[in-house]
Amino acid sequence: MSPSDVDEGLADGYFPDVDTTDVVDLRTGAPDKGQLREVKDIFCRAAQEHSRLPRADRLFQYGPMRGPPRFTRELATFLNAGYASALSPVRPAGLLATAGATSGLWLVTSVLLSRRAVVFVESPTYFIATHILRSDLGHRLVPVPMEKDGVDVDVLDRKVAAEKEQMHLRGEDCEEGSSNGHKRFWAMFYTIPTFHNPTGVCVSPAKSSRIVDTARRHDLLVLCDDVYNLLCNDGGTPPERLLAYADGHDGESGLGNVVSNGSFSKLLGPGLRLGWLEACPALIDRLADGTGLLRSSGCMNNAAAGIITAALGLGLVRDHVRHLRDDVYADRFDAVYRVLRQFVLTGKIGVVVQSWVESWIGNRYFFPLLSFSVRKLILPLVAINIR
Numbered sequence: 001m002s003p004s005d006v007d008e009g010l011a012d013g014y015f016p017d018v019d020t021t022d023v024v025d026l027r028t029g030a031p032d033k034g035q036l037r038e039v040k041d042i043f044c045r046a047a048q049e050h051s052r053l054p055r056a057d058r059l060f061q062y063g064p065m066r067g068p069p070r071f072t073r074e075l076a077t078f079l080n081a082g083y084a085s086a087l088s089p090v091r092p093a094g095l096l097a098t099a100g101a102t103s104g105l106w107l108v109t110s111v112l113l114s115r116r117a118v119v120f121v122e123s124p125t126y127f128i129a130t131h132i133l134r135s136d137l138g139h140r141l142v143p144v145p146m147e148k149d150g151v152d153v154d155v156l157d158r159k160v161a162a163e164k165e166q167m168h169l170r171g172e173d174c175e176e177g178s179s180n181g182h183k184r185f186w187a188m189f190y191t192i193p194t195f196h197n198p199t200g201v202c203v204s205p206a207k208s209s210r211i212v213d214t215a216r217r218h219d220l221l222v223l224c225d226d227v228y229n230l231l232c233n234d235g236g237t238p239p240e241r242l243l244a245y246a247d248g249h250d251g252e253s254g255l256g257n258v259v260s261n262g263s264f265s266k267l268l269g270p271g272l273r274l275g276w277l278e279a280c281p282a283l284i285d286r287l288a289d290g291t292g293l294l295r296s297s298g299c300m301n302n303a304a305a306g307i308i309t310a311a312l313g314l315g316l317v318r319d320h321v322r323h324l325r326d327d328v329y330a331d332r333f334d335a336v337y338r339v340l341r342q343f344v345l346t347g348k349i350g351v352v353v354q355s356w357v358e359s360w361i362g363n364r365y366f367f368p369l370l371s372f373s374v375r376k377l378i379l380p381l382v383a384i385n386i387r
């Protein structure tokens, strides 16, 4: 590796050089150069603050499996301020630190799902999630179409019932346990309920209740990819997270049916590799106490969790997210929206893109994440449909 490779610090060959060239590739959800500089400043201030703690060097030890207790406390305070949930507050006991939403998806799926479990996915959906679920973890995917207010719940309900029926006919046990006697779910619904990638749609309150109802009736696990929730522009208060509709009903197993998978990748930077899972405390206990993965690694990213704890305590993350939302993405959204509208009006971009632009109004993330020059814009024109 040459010194310049080390300086770049980019995952070469896979991620486009989003922060090194003038070309703006809007297919990649990653911060631009200016945002990275701001994150570096936040990180340095927070590291300095952390270093004043009496046992600051503990950060480099194996950490507590669910994350440092101060991390989950500060995170709960941050999320409660951001979500402003009328239905259900975030509790520290319901949180577990991860190395980003990708690792959260992997952890939940590998620990809580039966090896034969079928996974229902929105169509279209985040294309790398399907790669993880199908190619890496070997699950069969069943697509469910999206509508303007979220997944088609009638189709979801029908397909879940049909799969369950098939499973019974094959004589497979719905309640298949893992080797240490813990319950595994027979199926999962992977969803992006808030600011869906790639359509931008938010699931309506009525549909949220119906999804929870379907999950309870069929003992389905619902994994919500909640990485964009806090990047909303409507006065800063996002729609209720789907998990809030399930609060207080932990079901027979005590595990509940809904897990929220959050991340600092879009709020700060993906290089931090830090995120969280939120669920009812019994499910968090199950993940923290019963898995070889966490027993071996301890907290998935103890160092980042410790430093971001200090950043949360200083209010730096809150201020940065507000700045992204109200300044950076607001300006970029307006500019990109004007350009795209022009293209649509002059017939240069088709109706699919137009409808996406309209649904993206609820969230400024997808287009304007990167600084752009209009002459060099690469647009994400392809939605991935699962078959």
Ligand SMILES: Cc1ncc(COP(=O)(O)O)c(C=O)c1O
Pocket (backbone or CB within 6 Å): 029, 099, 100, 101, 102, 103, 126, 192, 197, 225, 227, 262, 263, 264, 265, 270, 275
């Ligand atoms: C819907 C969705 N989930 C997860 C991720 C990846 O998140 P993380 O970097 O936290 O693993 C992305 C990144 O683009 C995404 O769009």
